[in-house]
Amino acid sequence: MQNNTENNTYTVLLFYKYVYIADPVALRDSQRVLCERLDLKGRIIVAHEGINATCEGTAENVALYRAELEKDPRFQNIHYKYSQGTGTAFPKLSVKARKEIVSLHLGEEDFDPNVTTGVHLAPEALRAWFEKGEEFTIVDMRNDYEHKVGKFEGSVCPPLANFRDLPKVMNKIEPLKNKKVLTVCTGGVRCEKASGYLIKQGFTDVYQLDGGIVSYMEKYPNMDFKGKLYVFDTRVTIGFDVTNPKHEIIGRCEQCGTSSEQYVNCTGATCHRHFIACENCQSAAGGSLLCPLGCTTAVEKNAPALV
Numbered sequence: 001m002q003n004n005t006e007n008n009t010y011t012v013l014l015f016y017k018y019v020y021i022a023d024p025v026a027l028r029d030s031q032r033v034l035c036e037r038l039d040l041k042g043r044i045i046v047a048h049e050g051i052n053a054t055c056e057g058t059a060e061n062v063a064l065y066r067a068e069l070e071k072d073p074r075f076q077n078i079h080y081k082y083s084q085g086t087g088t089a090f091p092k093l094s095v096k097a098r099k100e101i102v103s104l105h106l107g108e109e110d111f112d113p114n115v116t117t118g119v120h121l122a123p124e125a126l127r128a129w130f131e132k133g134e135e136f137t138i139v140d141m142r143n144d145y146e147h148k149v150g151k152f153e154g155s156v157c158p159p160l161a162n163f164r165d166l167p168k169v170m171n172k173i174e175p176l177k178n179k180k181v182l183t184v185c186t187g188g189v190r191c192e193k194a195s196g197y198l199i200k201q202g203f204t205d206v207y208q209l210d211g212g213i214v215s216y217m218e219k220y221p222n223m224d225f226k227g228k229l230y231v232f233d234t235r236v237t238i239g240f241d242v243t244n245p246k247h248e249i250i251g252r253c254e255q256c257g258t259s260s261e262q263y264v265n266c267t268g269a270t271c272h273r274h275f276i277a278c279e280n281c282q283s284a285a286g287g288s289l290l291c292p293l294g295c296t297t298a299v300e301k302n303a304p305a306l307v
Contacts (some may be wrong), residue, residue, distance in 0.1 A: 011056065014080070015056055018112070026095065030304040032095040035055060038062075047101050049101055051075070056233070066080065083214065104193050120182075143160050146230040147230075148252075166197060214229060227239075
Protein backbone atom coordinates (compact mmCIF):
# COMPACT_ATOMS: atom_id res chain seq x y z
CA MET A 1 0.00 0.00 0.00
CA GLN A 2 1.28 3.45 -0.85
CA ASN A 3 0.82 5.88 2.01
CA ASN A 4 -0.35 9.47 1.61
CA THR A 5 1.76 12.24 3.09
CA GLU A 6 1.21 15.93 3.68
CA ASN A 7 3.32 16.74 0.62
CA ASN A 8 1.12 14.76 -1.77
CA THR A 9 -1.52 16.39 -3.94
CA TYR A 10 -4.90 14.72 -3.60
CA THR A 11 -7.24 14.16 -6.52
CA VAL A 12 -10.88 13.11 -6.67
CA LEU A 13 -11.69 10.99 -9.71
CA LEU A 14 -15.26 10.70 -10.98
CA PHE A 15 -16.29 8.39 -13.83
CA TYR A 16 -18.81 5.86 -15.05
CA LYS A 17 -19.22 3.48 -17.96
CA TYR A 18 -22.33 1.69 -19.15
CA VAL A 19 -20.98 -1.61 -20.44
CA TYR A 20 -22.09 -5.19 -19.90
CA ILE A 21 -20.42 -6.82 -16.89
CA ALA A 22 -20.95 -10.58 -16.86
CA ASP A 23 -19.78 -11.03 -13.26
CA PRO A 24 -20.29 -7.88 -11.14
CA VAL A 25 -19.19 -9.66 -7.96
CA ALA A 26 -15.83 -10.58 -9.46
CA LEU A 27 -15.32 -7.00 -10.64
CA ARG A 28 -16.32 -5.72 -7.22
CA ASP A 29 -13.70 -7.89 -5.57
CA SER A 30 -10.92 -6.97 -7.99
CA GLN A 31 -11.75 -3.26 -7.68
CA ARG A 32 -11.56 -3.48 -3.91
CA VAL A 33 -8.15 -5.14 -4.05
CA LEU A 34 -6.85 -2.54 -6.49
CA CYS A 35 -8.14 0.43 -4.48
CA GLU A 36 -6.78 -0.95 -1.23
CA ARG A 37 -3.37 -1.46 -2.85
CA LEU A 38 -3.34 2.15 -4.02
CA ASP A 39 -4.82 3.53 -0.80
CA LEU A 40 -7.87 4.97 -2.56
CA LYS A 41 -11.06 5.77 -0.67
CA GLY A 42 -14.49 6.46 -2.07
CA ARG A 43 -17.51 4.65 -3.50
CA ILE A 44 -17.66 2.26 -6.42
CA ILE A 45 -20.81 0.53 -7.66
CA VAL A 46 -20.73 -2.27 -10.21
CA ALA A 47 -23.66 -3.99 -11.87
CA HIS A 48 -24.40 -5.96 -15.00
CA GLU A 49 -24.96 -2.59 -16.71
CA GLY A 50 -21.56 -1.11 -15.86
CA ILE A 51 -19.49 0.77 -13.27
CA ASN A 52 -19.96 4.07 -11.43
CA ALA A 53 -17.16 5.43 -9.26
CA THR A 54 -15.92 8.37 -7.24
CA CYS A 55 -12.64 7.90 -5.41
CA GLU A 56 -9.83 9.94 -3.89
CA GLY A 57 -6.12 9.37 -3.51
CA THR A 58 -2.82 10.97 -4.27
CA ALA A 59 -2.51 12.24 -7.83
CA GLU A 60 0.08 9.55 -8.49
CA ASN A 61 -2.10 6.72 -7.20
CA VAL A 62 -5.18 7.97 -9.04
CA ALA A 63 -3.14 7.91 -12.26
CA LEU A 64 -2.02 4.35 -11.47
CA TYR A 65 -5.62 3.34 -10.84
CA ARG A 66 -6.74 4.72 -14.18
CA ALA A 67 -3.88 3.01 -16.01
CA GLU A 68 -4.78 -0.31 -14.41
CA LEU A 69 -8.49 0.11 -15.20
CA GLU A 70 -7.79 0.87 -18.86
CA LYS A 71 -5.99 -2.43 -19.29
CA ASP A 72 -9.48 -3.94 -19.33
CA PRO A 73 -10.99 -3.61 -22.85
CA ARG A 74 -14.43 -3.01 -21.31
CA PHE A 75 -13.27 0.28 -19.86
CA GLN A 76 -12.02 2.19 -22.86
CA ASN A 77 -13.18 5.67 -23.94
CA ILE A 78 -14.26 6.77 -20.47
CA HIS A 79 -14.79 10.47 -19.78
CA TYR A 80 -12.86 10.98 -16.54
CA LYS A 81 -13.58 14.00 -14.36
CA TYR A 82 -10.97 15.31 -11.92
CA SER A 83 -11.22 17.77 -9.06
CA GLN A 84 -8.95 18.82 -6.23
CA GLY A 85 -9.18 16.57 -3.21
CA THR A 86 -8.51 17.14 0.47
CA GLY A 87 -7.21 13.74 1.54
CA THR A 88 -10.35 13.30 3.64
CA ALA A 89 -13.12 13.55 1.02
CA PHE A 90 -14.20 10.00 1.89
CA PRO A 91 -13.97 8.34 5.30
CA LYS A 92 -13.53 4.85 3.84
CA LEU A 93 -13.63 2.68 0.76
CA SER A 94 -16.96 1.18 -0.29
CA VAL A 95 -17.19 -1.18 -3.28
CA LYS A 96 -20.57 -2.80 -3.91
CA ALA A 97 -22.33 -4.94 -6.50
CA ARG A 98 -25.92 -3.84 -7.15
CA LYS A 99 -28.70 -4.22 -9.70
CA GLU A 100 -28.07 -0.75 -11.18
CA ILE A 101 -25.17 1.69 -11.09
CA VAL A 102 -27.68 4.51 -10.65
CA SER A 103 -31.12 3.59 -9.36
CA LEU A 104 -34.11 4.46 -11.51
CA HIS A 105 -36.01 1.28 -10.49
CA LEU A 106 -37.89 0.78 -13.77
CA GLY A 107 -38.00 -2.99 -13.43
CA GLU A 108 -39.14 -4.67 -16.64
CA GLU A 109 -39.29 -1.26 -18.34
CA ASP A 110 -35.55 -0.69 -17.83
CA PHE A 111 -33.42 -0.06 -20.93
CA ASP A 112 -29.81 -0.02 -22.09
CA PRO A 113 -28.38 3.54 -22.19
CA ASN A 114 -25.96 2.34 -24.87
CA VAL A 115 -29.00 1.89 -27.09
CA THR A 116 -31.40 4.59 -25.90
CA THR A 117 -29.99 7.86 -24.57
CA GLY A 118 -29.86 11.55 -25.43
CA VAL A 119 -27.32 13.06 -27.81
CA HIS A 120 -24.11 13.94 -25.96
CA LEU A 121 -23.48 17.68 -26.04
CA ALA A 122 -19.94 18.84 -25.24
CA PRO A 123 -19.48 21.80 -22.86
CA GLU A 124 -18.07 23.82 -25.78
CA ALA A 125 -21.22 23.18 -27.79
CA LEU A 126 -23.44 24.23 -24.89
CA ARG A 127 -21.46 27.46 -24.51
CA ALA A 128 -22.04 28.07 -28.24
CA TRP A 129 -25.76 27.51 -27.72
CA PHE A 130 -25.79 30.17 -25.03
CA GLU A 131 -23.76 32.59 -27.14
CA LYS A 132 -25.98 32.36 -30.23
CA GLY A 133 -29.26 32.31 -28.30
CA GLU A 134 -30.24 28.76 -29.23
CA GLU A 135 -33.79 27.89 -28.16
CA PHE A 136 -33.60 25.04 -25.64
CA THR A 137 -34.52 24.14 -22.07
CA ILE A 138 -32.18 22.69 -19.47
CA VAL A 139 -33.78 20.08 -17.22
CA ASP A 140 -31.80 19.48 -14.01
CA MET A 141 -31.98 15.78 -13.12
CA ARG A 142 -30.37 16.14 -9.69
CA ASN A 143 -32.11 15.86 -6.33
CA ASP A 144 -33.92 18.95 -5.07
CA TYR A 145 -31.41 19.71 -2.31
CA GLU A 146 -28.53 19.71 -4.83
CA HIS A 147 -29.66 22.51 -7.11
CA LYS A 148 -30.43 24.86 -4.22
CA VAL A 149 -26.75 25.79 -4.01
CA GLY A 150 -26.07 25.92 -7.74
CA LYS A 151 -27.80 25.52 -11.10
CA PHE A 152 -27.88 26.72 -14.67
CA GLU A 153 -29.70 29.98 -15.03
CA GLY A 154 -33.27 29.44 -16.25
CA SER A 155 -33.16 25.67 -15.86
CA VAL A 156 -36.19 23.54 -14.99
CA CYS A 157 -35.69 21.69 -11.70
CA PRO A 158 -38.28 18.94 -11.16
CA PRO A 159 -38.99 18.22 -7.46
CA LEU A 160 -36.89 15.07 -7.17
CA ALA A 161 -36.28 13.86 -3.62
CA ASN A 162 -34.47 10.90 -5.19
CA PHE A 163 -33.52 10.11 -8.79
CA ARG A 164 -35.89 7.13 -8.77
CA ASP A 165 -38.77 9.63 -8.42
CA LEU A 166 -38.33 10.75 -12.04
CA PRO A 167 -41.40 8.85 -13.32
CA LYS A 168 -43.51 10.55 -10.61
CA VAL A 169 -42.63 14.10 -11.72
CA MET A 170 -43.04 13.65 -15.45
CA ASN A 171 -46.08 15.94 -15.36
CA LYS A 172 -43.67 18.81 -14.58
CA ILE A 173 -41.68 18.08 -17.75
CA GLU A 174 -44.44 16.97 -20.15
CA PRO A 175 -44.90 20.46 -21.69
CA LEU A 176 -41.36 20.15 -23.09
CA LYS A 177 -42.07 16.92 -24.98
CA ASN A 178 -41.78 18.51 -28.44
CA LYS A 179 -39.08 21.04 -27.58
CA LYS A 180 -35.28 20.84 -27.49
CA VAL A 181 -34.30 19.56 -24.05
CA LEU A 182 -30.86 19.28 -22.45
CA THR A 183 -30.60 17.11 -19.33
CA VAL A 184 -27.86 17.88 -16.80
CA CYS A 185 -26.52 16.23 -13.66
CA THR A 186 -23.25 16.24 -11.71
CA GLY A 187 -21.05 13.92 -13.77
CA GLY A 188 -23.35 12.54 -16.45
CA VAL A 189 -24.34 9.10 -15.18
CA ARG A 190 -27.88 10.04 -14.20
CA CYS A 191 -28.45 11.81 -17.51
CA GLU A 192 -27.57 8.71 -19.52
CA LYS A 193 -30.71 7.12 -18.07
CA ALA A 194 -32.77 10.26 -17.59
CA SER A 195 -32.41 11.35 -21.20
CA GLY A 196 -33.15 7.81 -22.38
CA TYR A 197 -36.22 7.72 -20.19
CA LEU A 198 -37.49 10.96 -21.73
CA ILE A 199 -37.04 9.45 -25.19
CA LYS A 200 -38.97 6.38 -24.05
CA GLN A 201 -41.74 8.74 -22.93
CA GLY A 202 -42.00 10.30 -26.38
CA PHE A 203 -39.70 13.31 -26.10
CA THR A 204 -38.44 14.11 -29.58
CA ASP A 205 -35.29 16.27 -29.22
CA VAL A 206 -33.22 15.20 -26.22
CA TYR A 207 -29.59 16.00 -25.38
CA GLN A 208 -27.40 15.40 -22.34
CA LEU A 209 -24.43 17.44 -21.13
CA ASP A 210 -21.34 15.34 -21.79
CA GLY A 211 -19.26 14.99 -18.63
CA GLY A 212 -21.95 16.64 -16.55
CA ILE A 213 -22.03 19.99 -14.81
CA VAL A 214 -18.57 19.54 -13.33
CA SER A 215 -17.04 19.46 -16.82
CA TYR A 216 -18.85 22.64 -17.82
CA MET A 217 -17.88 24.47 -14.64
CA GLU A 218 -14.23 23.53 -15.10
CA LYS A 219 -14.13 24.97 -18.63
CA TYR A 220 -16.41 27.95 -18.00
CA PRO A 221 -16.28 28.91 -14.31
CA ASN A 222 -18.93 31.40 -13.20
CA MET A 223 -20.57 31.37 -16.64
CA ASP A 224 -24.18 30.19 -17.09
CA PHE A 225 -23.99 27.84 -14.08
CA LYS A 226 -24.51 29.97 -10.99
CA GLY A 227 -23.29 29.07 -7.52
CA LYS A 228 -21.46 25.91 -6.45
CA LEU A 229 -21.82 22.26 -7.35
CA TYR A 230 -23.09 19.83 -4.72
CA VAL A 231 -20.92 16.72 -4.44
CA PHE A 232 -21.43 13.52 -2.49
CA ASP A 233 -18.41 13.58 -0.20
CA THR A 234 -17.13 15.54 2.78
CA ARG A 235 -16.33 18.56 0.61
CA VAL A 236 -20.13 18.90 0.15
CA THR A 237 -19.76 21.62 -2.50
CA ILE A 238 -17.07 22.55 -5.01
CA GLY A 239 -16.55 25.59 -7.16
CA PHE A 240 -14.07 26.82 -9.74
CA ASP A 241 -12.53 30.29 -9.40
CA VAL A 242 -14.85 31.10 -6.48
CA THR A 243 -12.79 34.16 -5.46
CA ASN A 244 -13.67 35.81 -8.76
CA PRO A 245 -16.18 38.67 -8.31
CA LYS A 246 -18.30 36.94 -10.97
CA HIS A 247 -18.96 34.03 -8.59
CA GLU A 248 -22.57 34.34 -7.51
CA ILE A 249 -23.95 32.79 -4.33
CA ILE A 250 -27.48 31.60 -5.08
CA GLY A 251 -27.95 29.42 -2.00
CA ARG A 252 -30.21 30.74 0.73
CA CYS A 253 -30.31 29.77 4.39
CA GLU A 254 -33.54 27.82 4.81
CA GLN A 255 -33.94 29.28 8.30
CA CYS A 256 -33.51 33.02 7.72
CA GLY A 257 -33.11 33.46 3.96
CA THR A 258 -29.65 35.02 3.92
CA SER A 259 -27.05 34.04 1.32
CA SER A 260 -25.22 30.84 2.20
CA GLU A 261 -23.53 27.83 0.60
CA GLN A 262 -23.24 25.74 3.77
CA TYR A 263 -25.16 22.51 4.22
CA VAL A 264 -26.08 20.84 7.50
CA ASN A 265 -28.01 17.72 8.44
CA CYS A 266 -31.24 18.02 10.41
CA THR A 267 -30.58 16.73 13.91
CA GLY A 268 -34.04 15.21 14.21
CA ALA A 269 -33.77 11.59 15.33
CA THR A 270 -35.60 10.18 12.28
CA CYS A 271 -34.84 12.86 9.69
CA HIS A 272 -31.25 13.96 8.92
CA ARG A 273 -32.42 15.90 5.85
CA HIS A 274 -29.65 17.90 4.18
CA PHE A 275 -30.36 21.62 3.89
CA ILE A 276 -28.62 25.01 3.70
CA ALA A 277 -28.08 26.94 6.94
CA CYS A 278 -25.94 30.03 7.49
CA GLU A 279 -23.30 30.27 10.23
CA ASN A 280 -25.48 32.58 12.35
CA CYS A 281 -28.41 30.15 12.38
CA GLN A 282 -26.10 27.23 13.09
CA SER A 283 -24.55 29.13 15.99
CA ALA A 284 -27.90 30.21 17.39
CA ALA A 285 -29.16 26.63 17.29
CA GLY A 286 -26.21 25.43 19.34
CA GLY A 287 -25.64 22.34 17.22
CA SER A 288 -29.28 21.23 17.23
CA LEU A 289 -30.76 22.56 14.02
CA LEU A 290 -34.02 21.05 12.79
CA CYS A 291 -35.00 21.18 9.12
CA PRO A 292 -37.49 23.90 8.17
CA LEU A 293 -39.86 21.41 6.53
CA GLY A 294 -40.57 19.66 9.79
CA CYS A 295 -39.15 16.23 10.50
CA THR A 296 -42.46 14.43 10.18
CA THR A 297 -42.69 15.36 6.48
CA ALA A 298 -39.02 15.32 5.59
CA VAL A 299 -37.60 12.91 3.06
CA GLU A 300 -35.53 9.91 4.08
CA LYS A 301 -31.92 10.44 5.07
CA ASN A 302 -29.92 11.72 2.11
CA ALA A 303 -26.94 9.46 2.46
CA PRO A 304 -24.16 10.24 -0.02
CA ALA A 305 -24.63 8.41 -3.31
CA LEU A 306 -22.76 8.24 -6.58
CA VAL A 307 -23.66 10.60 -9.33
